Amino acid sequence: MKEILLDHNQKNYCIYPRLEIGKNTSECRFCKSRSATYNNLSHSLPELLGNKSIFTINECDKCNSIFSDFENHLSRFIPPSFITQIKGKKGYSNSYVKGGGKIFATSNFIEVKDEPDIFSKEVIISNQKFSNVKVYKALLKCLISLLPDQDVAIFDDVIKWLISNKGFRDFDYTAVANIGYRLPSCDNKELLSVTLFKESSKDKLRYMLSGKFNNLFILLPFSFVTTEKAKFKTIPARSESEKFYFHEVDFKDYSTQHKFRLNFK
Numbered sequence: 001m002k003e004i005l006l007d008h009n010q011k012n013y014c015i016y017p018r019l020e021i022g023k024n025t026s027e028c029r030f031c032k033s034r035s036a037t038y039n040n041l042s043h044s045l046p047e048l049l050g051n052k053s054i055f056t057i058n059e060c061d062k063c064n065s066i067f068s069d070f071e072n073h074l075s076r077f078i079p080p081s082f083i084t085q086i087k088g089k090k091g092y093s094n095s096y097v098k099g100g101g102k103i104f105a106t107s108n109f110i111e112v113k114d115e116p117d118i119f120s121k122e123v124i125i126s127n128q129k130f131s132n133v134k135v136y137k138a139l140l141k142c143l144i145s146l147l148p149d150q151d152v153a154i155f156d157d158v159i160k161w162l163i164s165n166k167g168f169r170d171f172d173y174t175a176v177a178n179i180g181y182r183l184p185s186c187d188n189k190e191l192l193s194v195t196l197f198k199e200s201s202k203d204k205l206r207y208m209l210s211g212k213f214n215n216l217f218i219l220l221p222f223s224f225v226t227t228e229k230a231k232f233k234t235i236p237a238r239s240e241s242e243k244f245y246f247h248e249v250d251f252k253d254y255s256t257q258h259k260f261r262l263n264f265k
Contacts, residue, residue: 002199005207006146010053010192013087019044022058024149029058030159036060044145046071046138047089048078049213050192056145066163070138076130079181080260081105084216085190095125103262110184125260133167136175136251139220143209146196154205154224168252172226175251180217180244190214204228217244 008019021044022029028036042059045051048071059067078084080095082105092105103112103125140162144155152159161171168175197208206223221230230248 001201002197004195005148005151005198006194006196008054008192008194010051012190013050013052015052017053019054021054021056021146022149025058027058028060028063029056029144029147029149029152030063030163031060033060033062036062040064042145045142045192045194045211046074048075048086049211049216050086050088050190053192054146054194058149059145063163067138067141070134070141073130073134074138076128077135077258078179078216079258080125080127082110083181083184083260085184085214086216087190097123097125105184123262125262127258127260129257132251132254132256136177137162139177139209139218140222142211143196143207143220143222146194146209147207151198158222174221174223174226174228174230176221176230177249177251178217178219178230178246179249180219180246182215182217182242182244184215217246 006019006021008017025038027034038057038060040061042056042064043051044054044056075088075093078086080103081088081092082095082103085105086092087105094102094104096102101113101123103110105111140158144152144159144162147155158173164170191212191214193212195210197210199206199208204223204225206221206225206228208222209218209220211218211220223230
């Protein structure tokens, strides 16, 4: 049986409609503390993905601090904002080119500031290095943050690993995602769209987080069958401007830095 646990859309970074996840505020859904504080507003999805409207009310301050470190590495993993067109907590982030130039997104499209001849040839933008474990934990945390309270308990052992300092050596499950992005366009809408699926049968239980963040698409599966391999299917785009370029990422065997080649000729 396949069911939709959550389906939410946010347009133009609007804080409404506001969605709050979690009803059991007597304990943190992650660390299970019954004496935790909840002074921080805990975003179910990080603000760096443009989330302004989905919050998990039973995520405590201590866990929120742990997850902020994971999100820092996620910010290094995703493409630059001039590609994704995502406006984070501090606006659009800049990408710097060796030699003095920089590229950044604006509300109108993309702006380039350069020294003479910097962009007369191929340019390579290098993101900061990231931890694959922390990037995956940031994505897995998003999935768990969106779960209804009654589904959290089955993830208890996974959550213990999530908030610990342990790496993939102590993680028995598949750690993959399908990451897609499309070329920036003035015609693309500022849209966050997220859906959480649950599929269960006699011999399997899996969840799938599907998220579209302007020009970035993230598909994150999680299966409790450790031998199951994820199979991704995408629907052909109606036009070139709607086309997403996907690649499958196995976080247990992946690079720790992204480089983007740009040619302005």
